[in-house]
Amino acid sequence: MKELWRQSSFRWYWLGLFLSGLGNQFGWMALTWFVMNKTGSSAAMGGVVLAYNIPAVLVGLVAGVLLDRFDRRKLIMLDNVLRGLIFFALVVLLQMEGTPLWLVYVLIVIAGMLSPLSSAGAQTLLPRLVMDKSLLVKANGLMESQWQITYLFGPAVAGVLIAWIGAANVLVVDAVSFFLCAFCFARLKPAAGSGSFAVGRMDEKEAEGVQGKAAESGGGTGVVAIGPFLRSLAADIRTGYRYLLGHRRLLWLVLFTFFFNMAYGPVEVGLPLYAKNDLDGGAVSLGLLWSAMAAGALLGSILFSAVTWKIPTGVTLAAIIGLWGITTLPLALFTRIDVAMLAMGLAGLSFSPYNILYRSHLQKHVPEELLGRVLTSVRTITGTGMPAGAAAAGWLIPVCGVQGLFGAASVVCAATGLLAFMALRRLDEPELLPVQQGGEEALHAVGQHRIEQ
Numbered sequence: 001m002k003e004l005w006r007q008s009s010f011r012w013y014w015l016g017l018f019l020s021g022l023g024n025q026f027g028w029m030a031l032t033w034f035v036m037n038k039t040g041s042s043a044a045m046g047g048v049v050l051a052y053n054i055p056a057v058l059v060g061l062v063a064g065v066l067l068d069r070f071d072r073r074k075l076i077m078l079d080n081v082l083r084g085l086i087f088f089a090l091v092v093l094l095q096m097e098g099t100p101l102w103l104v105y106v107l108i109v110i111a112g113m114l115s116p117l118s119s120a121g122a123q124t125l126l127p128r129l130v131m132d133k134s135l136l137v138k139a140n141g142l143m144e145s146q147w148q149i150t151y152l153f154g155p156a157v158a159g160v161l162i163a164w165i166g167a168a169n170v171l172v173v174d175a176v177s178f179f180l181c182a183f184c185f186a187r188l189k190p191a192a193g194s195g196s197f198a199v200g201r202m203d204e205k206e207a208e209g210v211q212g213k214a215a216e217s218g219g220g221t222g223v224v225a226i227g228p229f230l231r232s233l234a235a236d237i238r239t240g241y242r243y244l245l246g247h248r249r250l251l252w253l254v255l256f257t258f259f260f261n262m263a264y265g266p267v268e269v270g271l272p273l274y275a276k277n278d279l280d281g282g283a284v285s286l287g288l289l290w291s292a293m294a295a296g297a298l299l300g301s302i303l304f305s306a307v308t309w310k311i312p313t314g315v316t317l318a319a320i321i322g323l324w325g326i327t328t329l330p331l332a333l334f335t336r337i338d339v340a341m342l343a344m345g346l347a348g349l350s351f352s353p354y355n356i357l358y359r360s361h362l363q364k365h366v367p368e369e370l371l372g373r374v375l376t377s378v379r380t381i382t383g384t385g386m387p388a389g390a391a392a393a394g395w396l397i398p399v400c401g402v403q404g405l406f407g408a409a410s411v412v413c414a415a416t417g418l419l420a421f422m423a424l425r426r427l428d429e430p431e432l433l434p435v436q437q438g439g440e441e442a443l444h445a446v447g448q449h450r451i452e453q
Contacts, residue, residue: 003132004139009188010129016184017122018146020080023177025154026161027087030170033162034094035104051105055112056119057383063116064376065236068369072125077182079117084178086111091171116376118181124371127363129188136363140356141305148298148352152291240377243370250365252423253317254378256416257358258385260321263413265389267328270402278335278402285337292341296348304353313357314420314427322417323350325410332407361427 004010035048066075086107093099093107130139161170244251275286309316327350330343366374396405 003135004130004142007129010139012184012187013122013125013129014142014146016181017143018150019177019184020118020181021147021150022154022157023174023181025150026158026170026177027174029155029158030162030167030174031090031108034167034171037167038094047101047105048108051108052112052115055109056115057380059113060116060120060376060379061237061240061373062233063120064240064372064374065233066117067121067124067372067376068236072121072128072372073185073188075117076121076125077185079114079121080178080182080185083111083114084175084182086114087171087175087178091168091175094171095168120372120375120379123359123363123375124368127368127371133364136360137309137356138305140359140363141301141353144352144356145298145301145305148294148301152294152298236373237377239370240373240375243366243374244377249314249424249427250362253314253358253361253427254381256317256321256420256424257382259416260324260354260413261382261385262389262392263321263324263409263416265386265391266393266396266405266409267331268386269390269393270397270405273397273402274331274340274406279337279340281337285340288337288341289344293344293348296345296350297352298348300349300352301356304356309353309357312425312428313361314424316357317354317427318417318420318424320351320354320417321420322414325413325415325417328406328413329410332403332410335403 032048090104090107093104126139126143127133127136130136158170161173244254271289272286275281275289279285281288324347327343327347330339334340362375362378363371393405393409396408400408
C-alpha cells in the first residue's frame, strides 16, 4: 500500500472522497432530522430519501455517457460545487417560515440527478490514478475501508453534532465538505484526469453529419440539433448494455451480484423486527447489530487490502456469496444478542472483499473509454437487487416470520454461491468473444466504440 500513498494524486483522491462521504453521512442525518422536526411527517422523511435516490438511478445512464465523453475529474468537481450550493440553499429554505415542501424536494431531486457524476465518476477515474493495474485491488480495498469508516462513525458523530450545534449547522458542514472534495480533485495532477477520450466522442464524419442536419433544419441552432444529439445519446447508452451482452462471463458476474444484493434485502427489512420482537432490545439492539456488521466489514477491508490475494477472482466471489448465507444463518436459529452480534460481525468480515474484487475486475477488464457507460449500465441491474430483496421480504415475513425468512434466505444464498462457482470459476481467464469469430454485427455488439448516427 506504500506505493499508493506515495502518489500525491491518490492521496488527494482518497481525502476528497473521504471528506465528501463523511459529509454525506452528516448531511442525510441532519436533513431527515430537520424535515422530521419541521413537518412531523414520516412520509415527508421517506420522500426525501426517494427524491434523492430515484433520480440518481434514472439519470445514471446519461452520467455514464458524460463521463466517457468529457473530463471525468472536472465533472466530479462540477457535481460537488453544485451540490454544495444546493445544500446551502436547503439550509436557508428549511429555516424560513412557510417554505413549501415541494421546493425542498425539487432541490433534492436536482442533487440526486448530479450525484452519479461523482459516485460513478470516482470509480472510472481510479484506473487513471493507479497506473500499475496490479495495485487496483489494494486501491479499491483502501477505498472500501474508507467507506466503512464513514458508515461506522459518521451517523454517531452526526448525532452528537446535531445535539451540539443544531441540524442546520450540520447541513452547512455537509455543504462545505462538497467544496473541499472539489478542491481536492482540483489538486490531482493533470495526467490523472486529463482530457476526454476521442473514441468516446462522435468521429469527424458523424459530427459533420449532425451539424449538417442541424443546418438543414434551421441554421444550426441548438434547438433543432436536439434530435441528433438525443439519438447519439441513446446510441451511447446502448453501448454499455451491448458490451455486457457481448461478454458472457461479465454478464454472469453482474447477474450474480444482483442476486447477492438481493440477499441483503431481507436483512435490511427483517433486522429491525428481529431486534424488537426476538431480542427484546429495541433500538439499542438494532444499533449494536449494525455496528457489529460495520466493524466486521471495516476489519475485513483492512485485512484484505494488506495481503496479496492468490485465489482466482471468480472462486473468491462465489465463496463470499456462500459465506454470507452461512454467517447469517445463526439469526434464524438463535435469539441471543451476543450470537446475533457475532453473526453480523462475521457476515461483515466475509462480504467486505466482494466490492473490492468486483470493482477491480470491472476496472481492469472494461476498456477505459467505455468504463463510464458500462458501470452505469451495470448499476441499473445490480442497484435494483437490494430493493427487490426488501420488497420480497415484506411479502414473506407475514407468511414465514422473520427468523423463517432469515433461514430461507441463508439457504438460498449458500446455494447461489455454489451456482456462482460453476459460472464464475474461470472469470479471470481470457474470454473468446464473438468479435474473434468474425462478422460485422458481432463486432459492433461486443463494444466497438463508434457512436451510431
